[in-house]
Amino acid sequence: MSGSATVVYDEALRAYDFGPAHPLTPVRVELTFALADELGVLAADGVAITGTGPATDHQLERVHTPDYLAAVRRAGADPRRAELAHGIGTPDVPAFPDMHEASALVAGASLAAAEAVWSGRAVHAVNIAGGLHHAMPAAASGFCVYNDPAVAIAELLARGAQRVAYVDVDVHHGDGVQAAFYNDPRVLTISLHESGRTLFPGTGFPAEIGAPGAEGRSVNVALPAGTGDTGWLRAFAAVVPPLLRAFRPDVLVSQSGCDSHALDPLANLMLSVDGQQMAYAALHELAHETCAGRWVALGGGGYERVQVVPRAWTHLLAIAAGVSLDPATSTPPEWRRLCRDRAGESAPTTMTDGREPAWVPWREGGADPADRVDAAIAATRRAVFRWHDLDPAAAG
Ligand SMILES: [Zn+2]
Numbered sequence: 073m074s075g076s077a078t079v080v081y082d083e084a085l086r087a088y089d090f091g092p093a094h095p096l097t098p099v100r101v102e103l104t105f106a107l108a109d110e111l112g113v114l115a116a117d118g119v120a121i122t123g124t125g126p127a128t129d130h131q132l133e134r135v136h137t138p139d140y141l142a143a144v145r146r147a148g149a150d151p152r153r154a155e156l157a158h159g160i161g162t163p164d165v166p167a168f169p170d171m172h173e174a175s176a177l178v179a180g181a182s183l184a185a186a187e188a189v190w191s192g193r194a195v196h197a198v199n200i201a202g203g204l205h206h207a208m209p210a211a212a213s214g215f216c217v218y219n220d221p222a223v224a225i226a227e228l229l230a231r232g233a234q235r236v237a238y239v240d241v242d243v244h245h246g247d248g249v250q251a252a253f254y255n256d257p258r259v260l261t262i263s264l265h266e267s268g269r270t271l272f273p274g275t276g277f278p279a280e281i282g283a284p285g286a287e288g289r290s291v292n293v294a295l296p297a298g299t300g301d302t303g304w305l306r307a308f309a310a311v312v313p314p315l316l317r318a319f320r321p322d323v324l325v326s327q328s329g330c331d332s333h334a335l336d337p338l339a340n341l342m343l344s345v346d347g348q349q350m351a352y353a354a355l356h357e358l359a360h361e362t363c364a365g366r367w368v369a370l371g372g373g374g375y376e377r378v379q380v381v382p383r384a385w386t387h388l389l390a391i392a393a394g395v396s397l398d399p400a401t402s403t404p405p406e407w408r409r410l411c412r413d414r415a416g417e418s419a420p421t422t423m424t425d426g427r428e429p430a431w432v433p434w435r436e437g438g439a440d441p442a443d444r445v446d447a448a449i450a451a452t453r454r455a456v457f458r459w460h461d462l463d464p465a466a467a468g
């Protein structure tokens with residue numbers, strides 16, 4: 073159940089770097105590609121590795137304001153200069169040299185992935201370095217300068233896509249992508265995340281359903297801190313498949329952040345790599361079921377750069393590449409050495425966390441009103457299902 077896959081990778085993407093003390097270090101992408109490469113994922117039949125060029129101003133300005141691009145260029149020319157009105161020069165988004173060029177390249181990589189899928193050159197395409205979902209039209213936010221998922225979706229629309237589905241499994245609310253298309257009924261954004269009550273950016277509640285004319289096109293599942301594999305997968309299955317089947321997208325774009333893991337230092341969900349692998353596999357299956365396989369998979373958050381990110385996203389790459397990767401597979405000794413050299417840490421020895429998440433499908437009668445995950449699921453279904461002619465009480 074796969075086909076050809078394009079993987080966008082370019083050494084130059086490492087230039088998107090806020091410095092050694094910042095959580096979004098390019099080392100996590102380097103360690104991911106090294107692991108996927110040594111496990112043979114990137115050499116699989118039908119996988120093409122491609123480089124990228126920068127997004128043009130015209131492409132960026134489908135989402136961002138010209139003033140903001142000018143501010144990013146000024147900050148990149150003189151990184152001592154803060155552009156606080158545009159969110160630059162903060163601890164989350166410090167200025168760095170050539171900030172515009174590095175950020176435009178990340179967006180260009182997501183555009184390359186979108187173009188590979190939309191042209192039919194590949195069924196699936198992956199840009200691990202992308203997924204910068206917090207950037208707003210005129211401001212950087214949450215480590216994100218240009219919103220590459222939104223820029224890629226805008227490009228797909230410009231090339232003729234009628235309906236684009238965006239599913240964001242990062243632990244943080246995909247607020248920037250939601251904001252970019254809040255008025256646009258052609259784009260369905262679904263974000264599953266730790267509730268904004270306990271986590272940045274503090275938004276993403278079920279009542280955020282889209283502006284008049286686009287009601288039901290913005291979907292938020294706000295999960296309680298502490299939610300693990302079984303609750304998360306139950307929520308995903310209760311919300312995402314019925315909405316994608318009803319919406320019938322032309323193409324699926326996912327933000328595949330892996331900061332939902334129990335070890336992630338910045339958030340409080342409790343997923344395992346095994347649960348994350350199941351989530352990516354579910355997205356892949358839904359792409360085949362609802363849009364002829366057209367799937368643009370972007371990276372996103374994930375700050376446990378040795379223990380989690382490389383394994384989670386190697387599973388993502390394997391799924392897109394059509395490679396069956398047994399979770400019991402050992403990690404290659406070469407890769408473990410690289411982890412020690414590049415990050416000074418002992419690497420995990422296998423591709424699994426030893427979990428086999430077994431979740432119970434959601435149904436109204438079987439929902440536990442006292443259970444906070446079930447309450448979150450029910451709130452989301454009540455808020456948006458009727459806009460898709462779906463019954464919030466139906467089995468999910
Ligand atoms: Zn496939």
Ligand SMILES: [Zn+2]
Nearest residue numbers: 242244331373
């Ligand atoms: Zn995140």
